[in-house]
Amino acid sequence: MIYFDNSATTRVWPDVLATYDQVTEKIWGNPSSLHRLGEPAWNLLEQSRRQIADLIGAKPGEVFFTSGGSEGDNWVIKGTALAKRKFGKHIITSGVEHAAVRNAMAQLAGLGFEITTLPVDEEGRVKPADVKAALRADTILVSIMAVNNEIGAIQPIKEIGEILKDYPRVHFMVDAVQAIGKGLDDLVFSDRVDFATFSGHKFHAPRGTGFIYAKQGRRLEPLINGGGQERGQRSGTENVAGAAAMARALRKVKEGEAESVKREQAVRQSIADHLRQFDHVHLFSGLNDHFASHVLCFAIEGVRGETIVHAFEERDIYISTTSACSSKKQAEASTLAAMKVPATVAESAVRISLGDQNTLAEAAAFNQAFDEIYAGFKKIID
Ligand SMILES: Cc1ncc(COP(=O)(O)O)c(C=O)c1O
Incomplete structure (x- = not known):
């Protein structure tokens, strides 16, 4: 074959699967439990978060676990819309985003947000000058992917970031699902990027795992409310085995x-x-x-x-x-x-x-x- x-999707690596299986079998307590079954689960979850943060050059508090790329994209887009709707309802994106971004934008358009969808050139790339021209006083979010999933075009994230330095209140989100492990971290983690989204199953971790990077000080509204897990940002009992397996997969990818x-x-x-x-x-x-x-x-x-x-x-x-x-x-x-x-x-x-x-x-x-x-x-x- x-x-x-x-x-x-990628095949889950055997040792990553072994981590998943072992954690599921042995560390099955709820990380929020106060008793002694909860503690190792909590410790492992936080250790996985620290490892992922280290590997992407972020702080542990800037990593939030999700179920994958689609959730991350929806969360950052709609979470920004909810958090910043008092300041404006204008969002800029590109015509080549993944459906998770495209359809989240369409939903917001139906709720009264105004979406500017930028064109691309013959290589499928956005022109930074078009981003600049589209920015307005009521712009709250710019969402441009790092690497396109259909043709592999790398978007000029750094240049767009430079432009956005003059617009410090605008959230800049990068869908980095196709960029991880491809030697492009300098692009994705350039200092003006506020949010980046990742999916575990694209780098040999199990399906249903993922995380977002959310720069310290940038505010998102949660979309999943409940028991207040993930520091109140994303409720639901955590997928500890998935987080541990994903951290392991990411370490291997980076190595x-x-x-x-x-x-x-x-x-x-x-x-x-x-x-x-x-x-x-x-x-x-x-x-x-x-x-x-x-x-x-x-x-x-x-x-x-x-x-x-x-x-x-x-x-x-x-x-x-x-x-x-x-x-x-x-x-x-x-x-x-x-x-x-x-x-x-x-x-x-x-x-x-x-x-x-x-x-x-x-x-x-x-x-x-x-x-x-x-x-x-x-x-x-x-
Ligand atoms: C660029 C991009 N964003 C988001 C996603 C969605 O990720 P997931 O399958 O983890 O929901 C994909 C999946 O193909 C993708 O390629």
Whole structure:
């Protein structure tokens, strides 16, 4: 099997799963309990928080556990809207955000917030000047992702942060779900970023784990009310095993990060070089430093994306149409639409997304499978 769908999800590492299992079995007390079963659970939760904070260069008080990227995105967006609605109702975002951001914005629009959705260039990137031009006295939030999940474009977070230094009251949120472990921490944790969202299952932790970074002093309203866990910010009995497993996975990701990025780049280059030889292939992801190491989006003109996905699946190679969330609904790829790629071409788009385990040998096997598949499609495309 060749698994090239790591942006959809990653396989939980065996030692991470072992941590999860051991904690579930042995440290099963409620962290809020006063008796002696609660204490080790609380200690482990806080130890996991400290580890994650250390790994991302934050303070423990700036890390809040969530159930994943969608929750984090919804929390920061709606939590800001609730906290700052007295000061303004204007929010700036981009046309290439994940559905978790896009649909949270749509919900707020229905509640009377005004959303400015910025266009992107042909690489799928926002222009910092457009952010500047869109800022108003009543702007409360700018939400721009770090790395796009469909084509891998890296957004100019640092430059946007520079602009926002003149707007200290505006919350700046970065969806960093696709950026973690990709050598991009300097971008995500530049000093003007107030909030960043992360999802454990994208870096070999179990599904249903995640966290947000929330800069000290920045206020969010909680969305989940109850017993006041997570310092009153996110109620619900904590997923201690998930937090411990996620901390372990993050440590491993960080230890192997430099090597893994280099390997991903080599694998991506090998596949891109191969694909470029074909007349009917479009590459949407660039190979320059505007793109993360792990995503390569391409189309075979005239062949639907799902047909390509299934052709590879028959050869035990797993890729996806452009995003796992939209792939089953056969929705048009929103990033490509924002890049003004014609719908007829966007329908043919598929995404390879690499992980630290992928190898050049797998790239060679993929390229060979591609030749066979392309030859099979020749009648349709010529
Ligand atoms: C950029 C981005 N944001 C948010 C999410 C949602 O994360 P989760 O699946 O953990 O809810 C994803 C998942 O694909 C993503 O790629």
